[in-house]
Amino acid sequence: xxxxxxxxxxxxxxxxxxxxxxxxxxxxxxxxxxxxxxxxxxxxxxxxxxxxxxxxxxxxxxxxxxxxxxxxxxxxxxxxxxxxxxxxxxxxxxxxxxxxxxxxxxxxxxxxxxxxxxxxxxxxxxxxxxxxxxxxxxxxxxxxxxxxxxxxxxxxxxxxxxxxxxxxxxxxxxxxxxxxxxxxxxxxxxxxxxxxxxxxxxxxxxxxxxxxxxxxxxxxxxxxxxxxxxxxxxxxxxxxxxxxxxxxxxxxxxxxxxxxxxxxxxxxxxxxxxxxxxxxxxxxxxxxxxxxxxxxxxxxxxxxxxxxxxxxxxxxxxxxxxxxxxxxxxxxxxxxxxxxxxxxxxxxxxxxxxxxxxxxxxxxxxxxxxxxxxxxxxxxxxxxxxxxxxxxxxxxxxxxxxxxxxxxxxxxxxxxxxxxxxxxxxxxxxxxxxxxxxxxxxxxxxxxxxxxxxxxxxxxxxxxxxxxxxxx
Amino acid sequence: xxxxxxxxxxxxxxxxxxxxxxxxxxxxxxxxxxxxxxxxxxxxxxxxxxxxxxxxxxxxxxxxxxxxxxxxxxxxxxxxxxxxxxxxxxxxxxxxxxxxxxxxxxxxxxxxxxxxxxxxxxxxxxxxxxxxxxxxxxxxxxxxxxxxxxxxxxxxxxxxxxxxxxxxxxxxxxxxxxxxxxxxxxxxxxxxxxxxxxxxxxxxxxxxxxxxxxxxxxxxxxxxxxxxxxxxxxxxxxxxxxxxxxxxxxxxxxxxxxxxxxxxxxxxxxxxxxxxxxxxxxxxxxxxxxxxxxxxxxxxxxxxxxxxxxxxxxxxxxxxxxxxxxxxxxxxxxxxxxxxxxxxxxxxxxxxxxxxxxxxxxxxxxxxxxxxxxxxxxxxxxxxxxxxxxxxxxxxxxxxxxxxxxxxxxxxxxxxxxxxxxxxxxxxxxxxxxxxxxxxxxxxxxxxxxxxxxxxxxxxxxxxxxxxxxxxxxxxxxxxxxxxxxxxxxxxxxxxxxxxxxxxxxxxxxxxxxxx
Numbered sequence: 001x002x003x004x005x006x007x008x009x010x011x012x013x014x015x016x017x018x019x020x021x022x023x024x025x026x027x028x029x030x031x032x033x034x035x036x037x038x039x040x041x042x043x044x045x046x047x048x049x050x051x052x053x054x055x056x057x058x059x060x061x062x063x064x065x066x067x068x069x070x071x072x073x074x075x076x077x078x079x080x081x082x083x084x085x086x087x088x089x090x091x092x093x094x095x096x097x098x099x100x101x102x103x104x105x106x107x108x109x110x111x112x113x114x115x116x117x118x119x120x121x122x123x124x125x126x127x128x129x130x131x132x133x134x135x136x137x138x139x140x141x142x143x144x145x146x147x148x149x150x151x152x153x154x155x156x157x158x159x160x161x162x163x164x165x166x167x168x169x170x171x172x173x174x175x176x177x178x179x180x181x182x183x184x185x186x187x188x189x190x191x192x193x194x195x196x197x198x199x200x201x202x203x204x205x206x207x208x209x210x211x212x213x214x215x216x217x218x219x220x221x222x223x224x225x226x227x228x229x230x231x232x233x234x235x236x237x238x239x240x241x242x243x244x245x246x247x248x249x250x251x252x253x254x255x256x257x258x259x260x261x262x263x264x265x266x267x268x269x270x271x272x273x274x275x276x277x278x279x280x281x282x283x284x285x286x287x288x289x290x291x292x293x294x295x296x297x298x299x300x301x302x303x304x305x306x307x308x309x310x311x312x313x314x315x316x317x318x319x320x321x322x323x324x325x326x327x328x329x330x331x332x333x334x335x336x337x338x339x340x341x342x343x344x345x346x347x348x349x350x351x352x353x354x355x356x357x358x359x360x361x362x363x364x365x366x367x368x369x370x371x372x373x374x375x376x377x378x379x380x381x382x383x384x385x386x387x388x389x390x391x392x393x394x395x396x397x398x399x400x401x402x403x404x405x406x407x408x409x410x411x412x413x414x415x416x417x418x419x420x421x422x423x424x425x426x427x428x429x430x431x432x433x434x435x436x437x438x439x440x441x442x443x444x445x446x447x448x449x450x451x452x453x454x455x456x457x458x459x460x461x462x463x464x465x466x467x468x469x470x471x472x
Numbered sequence: 473x474x475x476x477x478x479x480x481x482x483x484x485x486x487x488x489x490x491x492x493x494x495x496x497x498x499x500x501x502x503x504x505x506x507x508x509x510x511x512x513x514x515x516x517x518x519x520x521x522x523x524x525x526x527x528x529x530x531x532x533x534x535x536x537x538x539x540x541x542x543x544x545x546x547x548x549x550x551x552x553x554x555x556x557x558x559x560x561x562x563x564x565x566x567x568x569x570x571x572x573x574x575x576x577x578x579x580x581x582x583x584x585x586x587x588x589x590x591x592x593x594x595x596x597x598x599x600x601x602x603x604x605x606x607x608x609x610x611x612x613x614x615x616x617x618x619x620x621x622x623x624x625x626x627x628x629x630x631x632x633x634x635x636x637x638x639x640x641x642x643x644x645x646x647x648x649x650x651x652x653x654x655x656x657x658x659x660x661x662x663x664x665x666x667x668x669x670x671x672x673x674x675x676x677x678x679x680x681x682x683x684x685x686x687x688x689x690x691x692x693x694x695x696x697x698x699x700x701x702x703x704x705x706x707x708x709x710x711x712x713x714x715x716x717x718x719x720x721x722x723x724x725x726x727x728x729x730x731x732x733x734x735x736x737x738x739x740x741x742x743x744x745x746x747x748x749x750x751x752x753x754x755x756x757x758x759x760x761x762x763x764x765x766x767x768x769x770x771x772x773x774x775x776x777x778x779x780x781x782x783x784x785x786x787x788x789x790x791x792x793x794x795x796x797x798x799x800x801x802x803x804x805x806x807x808x809x810x811x812x813x814x815x816x817x818x819x820x821x822x823x824x825x826x827x828x829x830x831x832x833x834x835x836x837x838x839x840x841x842x843x844x845x846x847x848x849x850x851x852x853x854x855x856x857x858x859x860x861x862x863x864x865x866x867x868x869x870x871x872x873x874x875x876x877x878x879x880x881x882x883x884x885x886x887x888x889x890x891x892x893x894x895x896x897x898x899x900x901x902x903x904x905x906x907x908x909x910x911x912x913x914x915x916x917x918x919x920x921x922x923x924x925x926x927x928x929x930x931x932x933x934x935x936x937x938x939x940x941x942x943x944x945x946x947x948x949x950x951x952x953x954x955x956x957x958x959x960x961x962x963x964x965x966x967x968x969x970x971x972x973x974x975x976x977x978x979x980x981x982x983x984x985x986x987x988x
Contacts, residue, residue, distance in 0.1 A: 205617030
C-alpha cells in the first residue's frame with residue numbers, strides 16, 4: 001500500500017473586525033459613564049423610533065416628563081432594575097479585610113425587584129406586563145402603556161429592537177470547520193495536559209488515520225475563547241511574590257505557548273482573553289500581549305484578539321465573548337438556559353447591557369462598541385457550564401447559530417462549528433474529564449448535530465457509561 | 473492500524489526502539505517517536521505497529537480508537553484504550569472505526585500526565601531552540617495535514633521575545649524591515665533616536681523632537697531609506713508575513729499592543745496605534761526632507777508644510793493632561809504663523825484622521841522650560857477633546873497651529889473673558905459658556921490664564937436634545953480654537969520661564985505672562 005500523501009489543509013478568507021473594540025485610540029480624561037449610556041440611548045432610540053410606527057402606529061411617543069395620566073403612549077428609555085440584593089460597594093468595602101477568593105456568581109434576584117425607565121428627562125417606575133426577571137439594567141426598550149394615578153407607568157407591551165439585519169451568506173462550496181474551545185486553564189488543578197494534547201493532535205492532524213485526518217484538514221480555524229491560563233490567586237493578590245515563586249507565575253503561560261506553537265504551526269488560531277487571563281479587567285478586553293506568546297506570536301497564523309471578538313470567515317459573520325456578559329446577565333436576571341440570555345442580547349441588540357452597571361467597562365465618550373449592528377451568523381459564548389446550541393431565527397430570515405462553549409478543563413468540550421451556509425450543523429469535540437486525571441477518562445469525542453434546531457443530547461450526564469467503557 | 477507496508481528504512485529503526493526499552497519507565501508515544509527519529513506521524517504509528525507485532529508480548533499498548541459511536545450516532549469519538557480492553561471498546565463503535573497505536577510502555581501509568589510528559593519535554597526542548605532554527609515543532613513537518621500558508625518569521629533580527637535595544641541595534645532593525653508598513657517603520661525610526669515610551673510620556677516626546685531637530689542628518693537617511701523600502705514593499709506587508717516581531721516588537725515596547733499582524737493587515741490598526749510617533753516622524757522627516765530638498769523620492773505621502781524652516785519651533789498644545797505637568801507645554805514654533813494654512817503634513821495614508829488628530833494633540837508636547845499650563849485645559853476634557861477633534865478635522869492637519877494671536881474666528885464671550893483677565897496680573901475666575909458636542913450647554917468657571925484642568929467647578933449641564941448639538945456644531949470648533957488660541961499666545965509671551973508646578977486650583981507663576 002503506498003504511503004498516503006499528506007493532505008492540504010483548507011483555507012478560508014478571514015477578516016478580523018475587532019477595530020471597534022480597540023481602546024488604543026481612546027484617551028481617558030476622567031469622564032464617567034454617563035456618556036456611554038447617552039450614546040446607547042441615542043442609538044437605540046433612533047432604531048426604536050423607526051420601528052414603533054409599524055407596530056404601534058397611532059400612539060404618540062413621549063418623554064418621561066411629558067407623560068400625562070391615563071393617556072396611552074410610547075416611552076423609550078433605559079431600564080434600570082432596582083435590586084435589593086445587588087451587592088453594594090460599601091458592603092464590599094466593609095468586608096474587604098477578610099481574604100476573599102473569587103466570588104462564585106450567584107443570582108441576586110429577589111421578588112421585590114422592580115424596573116424603572118429612565119430617559120434624559122426623568123425616571124418612572126414600571127408596573128404591568130413587563131417581566132422584571134427577564135430584564136436588566138442598561139437595556140433600552142420602548143414601552144407601550146400609560147401613567148397611573150400612583151405615578152407609575154403601567155406597561156401594556158414591551159417593544160425590543162429585535163434582531164438586527166443580517167447579511168446574506170454565500171453558497172457553501174465545501175465543508176469547513178471552526179473549532180471553539182474555552183477555559184483551557186493551563187496551570188490549574190483541573191487541567192489535564194493529555195486531553196489538551198489530544199485535542200491539538202486531532203486538530204492538527206497528527207492523530208488518526210486518513211479519515212480522521214481528512215476531517216482535521218477541513219478545520220480552518222481555532223478560536224480560543226478566554227481563560228486559557230490560570231495563575232494561582234495567591235500570586236496576584238497584591239503582595240510581593242518571592243523570587244522562587246516568580247517562575248511559577250510564568251509557567252502556565254509558557255506551557256500554553258508551547259502548546260499553541262504546535263497549533264499555530266498547523267492552522268490559524270484566534271486567542272481571546274478571558275476573565276482570568278493576564279489582560280485588562282474591563283470590557284472590551286484588549287488582546288493579550290504578544291510578549292506572552294514568544295513562540296506562537298512569530299507565526300502569521302496567530303492572532304491575539306479582543307474580547308468580544310468579531311470576525312468573518314468566508315462571508316460567515318462570527319461574534320462572541322469569553323462569557324463575562326452572559327455570566328453577568330445570569331447574576332441579574334433569569335432565563336431557562338444560557339442560550340436564552342444570548343438570544344436576549346441579540347434582541348436587545350446589545351452584547352453587554354449590564355456594562356457599566358455591574359460589568360466593568362471602559363467609559364467611552366462617543367460610542368458604545370457593544371451595540372450589535374448586524375446580526376452574526378454564529379454567536380458564541382465561552383466558559384459556560386455546559387455545551388448547548390440552538391438555531392435562532394429572526395423575523396427577517398436571520399439565522400443565528402447560538403453556541404455556549406463549556407469550560408474545557410472542567411467539562412472538556414471543544415466545539416466545532418461548520419463554517420458554511422448551514423449554521424444548523426455543528427460538531428462538537430469533547431474531552432471527557434474525570435474525577436481524577438486517569439487514563440480511563442481520556443477520550444476525545446465529537447458530536448454531530450444534524451437537527452435544525454435541536455439541543456444536543458448532553459453527554460455529560462452519561463459520565464457513568466463513559467468511564468466504564470474505558471478501563472485500562 | 474493493521475496492515476500497511478513499512479519502508480525498510482523505518483524497519484531499521486526497530487532495534488533502536490527496542491534498545492530504548494531498557495529503561496522500564498519509558499513511554500514511547502507515536503509523537504515522541506516521530507520527533508525523535510524524524511519520521512512523519514503516520515510513519516511513526518506504522519512503526520509502532522510493526523514493533524508491537526514483533527516484540528509486543530512484554531509491553532503494554534495504548535490504542536487510540538476513533539470512529540462513530542453506535543449508541544450515539546451523532547458523536548464521533550476518539551478514545552485511548554489499553555490493549556486488553558480494545559475489543560470491548562471497538563464494539564461501541566460503528567464498523568468503520570480506526571485503531572492506531574498511541575503509545576507503548578512497559579506498564580500503564582496511573583497518571584495520564586506520565587503519558588504526556590516525555591512528549592512535552594521533547595516539545596519544550598524544541599521550543600527552546602534558538603530563535604532562528606527551524607525544527608519539527610516549529611514547522612510541523614511530520615503532520616499528516618499540511619498547511620502551506622503558515623509562515624513564521626524567523627529573521628534573526630526580529631527577535632520578539634527580547635526587548636529591543638533602543639539605540640544600538642535599532643538602526644539594524646530598522647533597515648532590516650523592508651516589509652513593515654510605513655507606519656511601523658516610522659515608529660522604528662522614532663525609536664532609534666530615543667528609548668522613550670511615547671504612549672505615556674508627554675515629556676518624553678519632547679526629547680524625541682529635540683533630538684530630531686538636532687540630529688537631522690542622522691535621521692534623514694534612515695527615514696528616507698525606510699520610506700523607500702516601505703513604499704516598495706508595502707505590498708509585502710499585506711502578504712501575511714508575521715509582522716509583529718519586526719517593527720511590531722519594537723512598537724510593542726512602546727505600548728502598541730494593538731499592532732497585531734493579521735494577514736490582511738490594515739495600516740489602520742498599526743497606524744492608529746502609532747500615530748503620534750508617526751506624525752512626529754513624518755514631521756521631522758519633512759523637515760529634513762525640506763532641508764535636503766528632495767522629498768520626491770521618498771514617496772511618503774504628506775504635503776509639504778508651507779513654512780519649513782519656521783516650523784522648527786512649533787507650539788504643541790497638550791490639552792488632555794490630567795496632571796498639571798507644565799513640562800508638557802512647550803513652544804516649538806513661532807506663534808505668529810497662522811497655521812491654518814498648513815496643509816496636512818502627515819496624514820496622507822489611510823488612517824483614522826480623527827483619532828490621529830486626537831493622539832497628535834495628546835503627544836505633541838515638547839518640554840520646554842515654559843510652563844504654559846494655562847494654555848490648554850478647560851474643565852471639561854471631553855468637550856475639549858471633541859472640540860479639538862472637530863477643529864482639526866476642519867483644518868485637516870495637526871493642531872500645532874492654534875496659537876495665532878489673532879484668531880479668525882471669535883467667540884465673543886470667551887474673548888471678552890480673556891481680555892479683562894489679561895489686564896490684571898492676577899488670575900481671575902471667569903465664567904465661560906459653550907455648547908459641547910453632546911448638545912449640552914456647559915458653563916464653567918475657569919481660572920483665566922492657567923490650566924484649569926482641576927477646575928471642575930460649576931458645570932451647568934443642560935441636557936437638551938441632541939439635535940441642538942447639530943446646530944451648534946459649527947460653533948464648537950470655533951469655541952475650541954478660540955479657547956486655545958487665546959491661551960496659546962499667552963504662552964508664547966511667557967517665554968522660557970521655568971514653570972511653577974501647578975497645584976490643585978492654584979495659579980502658576982506663568983499666569984502673569986499669559987495675557988495677550
